[in-house]
Amino acid sequence: MKRTLSICTVLLKDLRRTMGSTENVNLTTNFKEWKFKSPPNYAQLPINDNPEYNVPVAVNNAVFSKVPTEGLTGNLRLVCLSDDALAEVLDLHPAVAEDPDFIDFVAGKYLPDGGMSVCHRYGGYQFGFWADQLGDGRAHILGEYVNRKSESWQPQLKGSGETPYSRFGDGRAVLRSSVREMIASEACHALGVPTTRAGALVVSDDHLVYRDMHYSGRARQERAAAVLRLAPAWYRLGSLEILHKRKEPELAGRLADFIIENHFKEIDPAEEDRYVKWFSAVAHKNLDMVATWQGTGFTHGVLNTDNVSVLGLTIDYGPYGFMDHYNEHFVPNSSDDMGRYAFNRQPGIIIWNLNKFSEALAPILTEYQIQKIEEIKATLEEYVKNKVLATYLRKLGLNNKIEGDTELVDSLLQLMQDTSADFTMTFRQLGELESAELQDTARLNEKWSLKKLATSGDKWAAWVKRYQDRINKESVPESERRARMCRVNPLYVPRNWIMQEAIADAEKNDFEKVRFLLQVLRKPYDVNAEAEARGFSAEPPSWAYGIKLSCSS
Template sequence: VTPGFLVPMWTIYVLLFAVYVRGQHFLQEAVNQPGYCEGEHECHSHDDQTKIHRAYSQTSNVTNTTNQIMDLFKVSCQKLIESFPMDKVDGDYVRTVKNCVFSRSLPAPLRAPVTLAAVSKSVIEDLLDLDIRVTQTDAFLHYVSGAELIPGSIPLAHRYGGHQFGYWSGQLGDGRAHLLGQYTNRKGEIWELQLKGSGKTPYSRAGDGRAVVRSSVREFLCSEAMQALGIATSRAASLVVSEESVWRDQFYDGNVRKERGAVVLRLARTWFRIGSLEVLTRGGELDLLRKLLNFIIENNFPAIATEDPDKYLVFYSTVVRETAHLIAQWMAVGFAHGVCNTDNFSLLSITIDYGPFGFMESYDPNFVPNTSDDEGRYSIGAQADVGLFNLEKLLESLQPVLTTSQQQRCVQHGPHGVTFHQLFKAKLGLLGEEEEDGNLIAFLLKVRLYLAVNVSTRVNPRYVLRNWMAESATRKAETNDFSEVVLLHDVLGNPFIAQDAAEETGYAARPPLWGRRLKVRCSS
């Protein structure tokens, strides 16, 4: 059984993703606006990129040119700082934060030697405009481990809240992540660079602000694997592993053990999530709620006119549609996120915050990747229900800025479900439109056949990041052997094509006996 042929479709879920506004409000897929340039220090011109590449061409000695190159590579938090009130209190001590979207917070350098375990060439070169050779330098290692700040960086920690396992959890926020700044690349794309595992912030609660190797390996690999599968996701540029000790009770059974710290440099167009809005509505900070909504729409939803009196309604409609599409994509490759809390659901409908995720080994609608989820709330078969719950919480957070008429329009359900239908037709190789297609798909999946049909390799991946594969790579990484991390990164970058190294390692086969009862938890 090829791992990509794993996912059922339950026709009832089609109804759950009814769009809350009329069809004319459905908009084209959101894309980012070109970068902003408010001054010579606020963005990168084509000339800057030319200077970077010229510096490489003038010498083969990367070390001698690194400082020059990295000095030209700049990020900025200026737009974010100027757009929102900042936390008036300094310091990383844990506290309740009010009337702001961000707190200033510095990464804490790791207190032991660090090693660059892996990098994503496509992120480094295609998104950050850097030659891959720069990753071989000490300067790069210092930047991506949090030991030094990238020029222009004023690190921030984002304040947000969220519903966790169905209950409001109050203030959450970036408890172990630091937003380094925005980078505008030569294509005009704005990417927000964030270190994860980089130390305490005001939102760390009882945590130490660190991430461990096992969770960091999984996030690095799965971010880039999802990109290769064509599923909207945050990206991962680098993985750094440290000798610093981090203590974790991995299975919440009282057995605390020493693990190694790690840091991932990850990127997204924005890290705002449903919980970013919820915390403001719940706190009665409605002026700030409008300010944040206007900022998100202006910078990430260019198809929405900023002067449109229905802009919040259209924004909501767009997020509903794109979130439904995202969850359909997850299910089409057998992916279960594991912790579908509102604080983990992006407003840009991209996959973020990889934790105890999992890919199904065989068809099971009750598959739960997170063994901390005792009730199975986030089973793969419940993801559509959870998506609807989260979208309802988004609507609740928008209600204070909607008119009575707009609120009434939001509860009008319209047909939605073509996303699920089309994805599964493609996976089964069904051509044309037939009335009984839906019944056929439901029947075939109900009896759990994975089918000898002429399916396209473009929609059925041969390789996905199964738990045993990530575990194998993690065990080696713990001993400073990063060979399997690199191998998996390469293999998962081409998931639809059979590869000799992957076949020899058994990546398309059933898991080995030792890997069939692996447990994944939130403790990372």
């Protein structure tokens, strides 16, 4: 283990020497000096300004509602922050964590100059059924920030109080779900998954809310928390769907034009077929995203249309899960009784959601444009199938697609499922061995996940032979194959059992495990001695395999 892991580490360190660093950039340390762009671009869109902002109401003819945050009360604690997200996105030095104004900002108690707090109106299909108006029930977009790279970002708080879209909720989030969102956002970013980011997490000692975590009828008090989330924009498929259902086509066209002009610069906003090109871009960005999910074993858990970004970003981390042992029917959400959002169904569900999105666009399209979108839709299943295959081939150290590759991948996944081999570590350990060592019993015994695969006997031997032949057909040297695999197959992902332990400590105000986990997952491909000592890449404990999460947060 030590020999092969060190090879991966050296290869990755060499790669990073060629990459830039933000360490020497002049970052803001005094948070009072940090300001939003004023006015934000989204101020150009219709904003409802109802003085009873915290009363659930059906909002019409608006994209946003103007709603102030309701800050957390009581003694506040900074649970953790992402140095990378603060520096890369907001030009903030990690030292701002010591600034009380920054803590108040994350808690929803302080809005910097230029801020405009709004909540977004959208609808959605939940588990296949139209749920009508949903919207930001506990989240506030705070403003627009243009960073040193000329990128526009919209910081958003989750857990910052009631809104017109709260649907009789309390507008709060709790610590356990906030930790999970914080960790997953940053982990997915490091894994190359298109995603929203998370900058910091604050919890109150005294602000308590009631939650029924298991929907058992036994609610308990939990501490309220708030997460600082970051995205270029927060528009979802449901942003257009609500306008379609409420018969607001003029506003739908205005919103579509605004999103195209501000977030899809590759599309000419004056072009007649801009909506067709926009649908194509939204579709392909989301299918590219779901292919990365399939390659990391990530299962979102609640792929309702309101949880799908038009920007193709992973959004709204709830009862998600990273698979331990491979199971194509993996469902992390205890509320998903029918397995609608199972791991293997994610690409198809994204296409189903895109079909609903095309229906929402229909009122602003010509018959010709509707037909053009139908033609695009007819290609999406094959597109994502090829994207997922290409993802798996890269995980196997291969670049070129040839005949028989689908069977090569499918047969490995079936073996993994039959033997309960681990998803993450199977691919990593394949890259830690020479292909000639894949039938060496002594070497396999050092690799706990490959050892499981080898229990299939002749089936494993047959697959190894097929893999070796495939490597030879591409004429890829062993050193190059293994280097490729080290770059795309992580050692560490945010497994539920690891997060459960971190959350249990955090609820006792011990945040060391949360912070350490963020540190490790920032570099998921590098061997971390302390993470190894804590078993982060070892076989998960037996109790880990039964963990499921609910939507309760």
